Every structure is written in structure tokens, then in C-alpha cells.
Amino acid sequence: MPLYALVDCNNFYASCERVFAPHLNGKPVVVLSNNDGCVIARSDEAKALGVPMGAPLHEYDGMMRRHKINVFSSNYALYGDMSARVMKTMEQFTPDVEVYSIDEAFLGLTGFDPASLPQHMRNLRQAVRQWTGIPVSVGIAPTKTLAKLANRIAKKYTPDGVYMMTDPQLMTRILGDIEIEDIWGISKRWGARLRALGIGTALELQRASPRQIRQALSVVGERIVHELNGQSCLTLDEVQPKQSIMSSRSFGTMVADCQSLEEAIASYTARAAEKLRRQHSRAGGIYVFIRTNRFRKDDPQYSNAAMVGFDDATDDTASLIRAATSAIRHLYRPGYRYHKAGVMLTDLTDQDGGQISLFNPDPAPDVTRAQQSRRMAVLDQVNAAMGQGTLFHAAEGLAPKPRTGAQGRRVLNTERWRMRARFKSPAYTTRWSELAKVR
DNA sequence: TCTGGGGTCCTAGGACCC
DNA sequence: TCTGGGGTCCTAGGACCC
Numbered sequence: 001m002p003l004y005a006l007v008d009c010n011n012f013y014a015s016c017e018r019v020f021a022p023h024l025n026g027k028p029v030v031v032l033s034n035n036d037g038c039v040i041a042r043s044d045e046a047k048a049l050g051v052p053m054g055a056p057l058h059e060y061d062g063m064m065r066r067h068k069i070n071v072f073s074s075n076y077a078l079y080g081d082m083s084a085r086v087m088k089t090m091e092q093f094t095p096d097v098e099v100y101s102i103d104e105a106f107l108g109l110t111g112f113d114p115a116s117l118p119q120h121m122r123n124l125r126q127a128v129r130q131w132t133g134i135p136v137s138v139g140i141a142p143t144k145t146l147a148k149l150a151n152r153i154a155k156k157y158t159p160d161g162v163y164m165m166t167d168p169q170l171m172t173r174i175l176g177d178i179e180i181e182d183i184w185g186i187s188k189r190w191g192a193r194l195r196a197l198g199i200g201t202a203l204e205l206q207r208a209s210p211r212q213i214r215q216a217l218s219v220v221g222e223r224i225v226h227e228l229n230g231q232s233c234l235t236l237d238e239v240q241p242k243q244s245i246m247s248s249r250s251f252g253t254m255v256a257d258c259q260s261l262e263e264a265i266a267s268y269t270a271r272a273a274e275k276l277r278r279q280h281s282r283a284g285g286i287y288v289f290i291r292t293n294r295f296r297k298d299d300p301q302y303s304n305a306a307m308v309g310f311d312d313a314t315d316d317t318a319s320l321i322r323a324a325t326s327a328i329r330h331l332y333r334p335g336y337r338y339h340k341a342g343v344m345l346t347d348l349t350d351q352d353g354g355q356i357s358l359f360n361p362d363p364a365p366d367v368t369r370a371q372q373s374r375r376m377a378v379l380d381q382v383n384a385a386m387g388q389g390t391l392f393h394a395a396e397g398l399a400p401k402p403r404t405g406a407q408g409r410r411v412l413n414t415e416r417w418r419m420r421a422r423f424k425s426p427a428y429t430t431r432w433s434e435l436a437k438v439r
Numbered sequence: 440t441c442t443g444g445g446g447t448c449c450t451a452g453g454a455c456c457c
Numbered sequence: 458t459c460t461g462g463g464g465t466c467c468t469a470g471g472a473c474c475c
Binding site for chain 2: 032033034035036037038040054055056057058059061074076101218219220242243244245246247248249250293295342
């Protein structure tokens, strides 16, 4: 029987801050997102005081002051470094470590004597605590999905932070108390779908017919059913190189001039290029986007993106920055207050070198549905005239360029998602397929 | 005024070829 | 001109995770 452990750092970012401020042990601590916008990590004490995940600072400012909650800006360099130390420590206890996220790892424990595992994991936990200062919880089970659940139990109920879930009878009792949305891979949406089928707990999902679940949730859901039954479907994966690398930020204050956008984009590109080289990859293309603040309904809205493809894939920061800033100059429109920008490196190798394609017709401020559909009609005509159902307009005198390949798909999907989010318009959902049919 | 920043996977159906 | 089957690749849409 295979055995897995999920090791999860408790309140990771908050714990990292505490390592360097030990006097805050036992006191409430929260860590904020970029620009100190909202809460992204909370210590147990902060959770107990009722600070929700994602809480916007401006709403909870007074409350946090009242309760003397210690508030930190995020320091990702620190967290990344601490994470690496934690992972390295765990490698001393088993060679099979899958780093799943910055604060979690799955361990492969097949071959270990099950009877001695809890103690082995207690030792691991203590070593991590001692060498890094970070508290972790460990869940052990025959599948990854069950290990995730065991980890919850470990975190909530066991004093030594380790829980092994192997006894079938005990498992039945535990699963009966777990809401389906708390299962790894079951979100709110899928949860609602399952509840409509009369499945509300992990136990009910465990006992459901795999075929029925496959119908409702695809093979992904069926796997979860098997995993809940102790049949391992998800194996330990080695860390793979990223298929796309993103770097984006919302600005602390609105940006209106092109120069500042160029500078921001240049630094994002440099960051992304660093990640790229670290995993020994080259980018075949770079995708660049800018947008105004969608939360400010009264502001004129503009959002656009461009892709530059390279003749030869590159990892050279200067070339990438040249491409990105040139894209920004094409994307920039005066008269807007920009809120966010970013780049995504892709391995699009089928792009022609140096070509820039814009994704969006130039959206005017405060477009109405009627205006938008008129604009779309024009765009359709342009695309029809160009012979290919491509997504670009010719205002810049740029040749239209069809996009293909896996990365192109990814980028397009991302962009579609943004468009839908921005306009909340079904017209945008259908437009792309209609364009495709023009061919 | 403020409301994060990253990622991955699956599938139905169409296009195209034989 | 119409019909049909099998295979592969791509697109578009729908999810999920931390």
C-alpha cells in the first residue's frame, strides 16, 4: 500500500514573520498583500479574532487597531527563502519530496514501516521547527487526497501535529464530518453541484458511484472518489519547469504616463526573465497587458494586451525588455489612469519575429452594450476582410497574426477571461467563437 | 482610498486528412 | 452531390489549486 504525507506549514507567512519577531508568539499577526491591499495570512490568534482571509485592509483597519493585531507587509523574498529551508529539511527524512506550493509538500512514504511512521513524522516536525522556526502539520494516508484531509485533522485536533489516517472505521467517522467543499479539488461550484445530487459530506462522496461523479465532474471528480476510497490516482510528481511565467502587479497609486508604465513593465520583465533562467528555459514569446482599475466604475475603462513573438527563443533580459516596452508603447493610450500591468513569458515558438498583435479593439470609455456590439461588428468585418478569423485590429498598421500552439491557447484563454470579467457581457463570450467561424 | 499574484488540467466539438 | 468511419490536432470553454 502506498503512503503519502502532506506537510503543511501553519499560517506560513505569519509564522515566517514571527521567526524574526519571537515576541509576537501567541499574539495576533496578519500579513498583507502587495501594496498592503488585503490580508493574505493570519496567525491562529488573528483568525480567532475574526479577520477573514482576503479582508481588505481599509475595512478592517479599525478592528485590527482595536485588537492590537500586528500587521506586516509581505516579504516574498523572505518567504521563498524560508520555504526552501523547510523543504530541504524534509528531504533529510525521505528522498521523495514533491514541493506542491510555497508552504506545502507531499512526501512519498512507501516502503517505510507504517507502525513507525507517526514517530518518524514527529521527528520531522521537530527538526523543521528547530532548524527553521516554522511549525508544520503532517497528515499521513494512502492517497494524496486523504493525506490532505488527515492534515486538517492534524492541524485542528492533534496536539503533536501529526495524524495518520489508515483505520477504515475511524476514517468513516471522520469523513462523515467533513463537508465536501473541504476536500482537495472540490470548490464551491462543484460542491453545489454535488449537493444538488444529495452528496454533502466526504463520506457520501466516498460512497458515490464513480460513474455518476464522472458525469457530473469529469474524470477529475472521479479520481477524487477513488482517492477517498484509498485507491491512489494522483502520484508524487517531480517539480516540472513552468509552462508559462507571469509577473504582474497592481500599482500602489494610479499611473497615467507611458514612461512609468514602461519602467514598471521593464522591472516585471526582468523578474520574469530571472525566473525563466532559473529553470533553464527560453521564452518564445512575451505577452504584455495593462488595464485601468475595474473597481472604479466611474473611471473610463481600458484594457489591452499584446504579444510579441521572437525568431529564436531567448532568455536575454535586455531583449525581453525591449520587446515588452515596445509592446507597452503600442498598448498605451493617454487619458486613462492605469492600475495594473504585467507580462507573461510563453514558449510560443510559432510567432513571427518582431510582430506585435493587439488583442482588443480600442475600447472607448464607458462603452455601452450597443456601442460595443457596433464595434464588434466592425471588427468582424475587418477580420473577414483579412481572410482569417483573427482577433486583431489593423489600426496600428500591423499585420494580423493567427496564434496557434499550446501557449497561444493559454494566453487567449486568459485574455478571454479578462474580457468577460470586464464587460460581463455574453457578447464577449461568443465573439471569439464567431470570429473563428468566419474562416 | 482601498479590494493579490501566481499557476495547472480536462473535455466537447470542429477542422482536416485518409 | 451525399454519406460514413477512424484518427489527430486545435479551439473554446470550464474548472481547480495555493
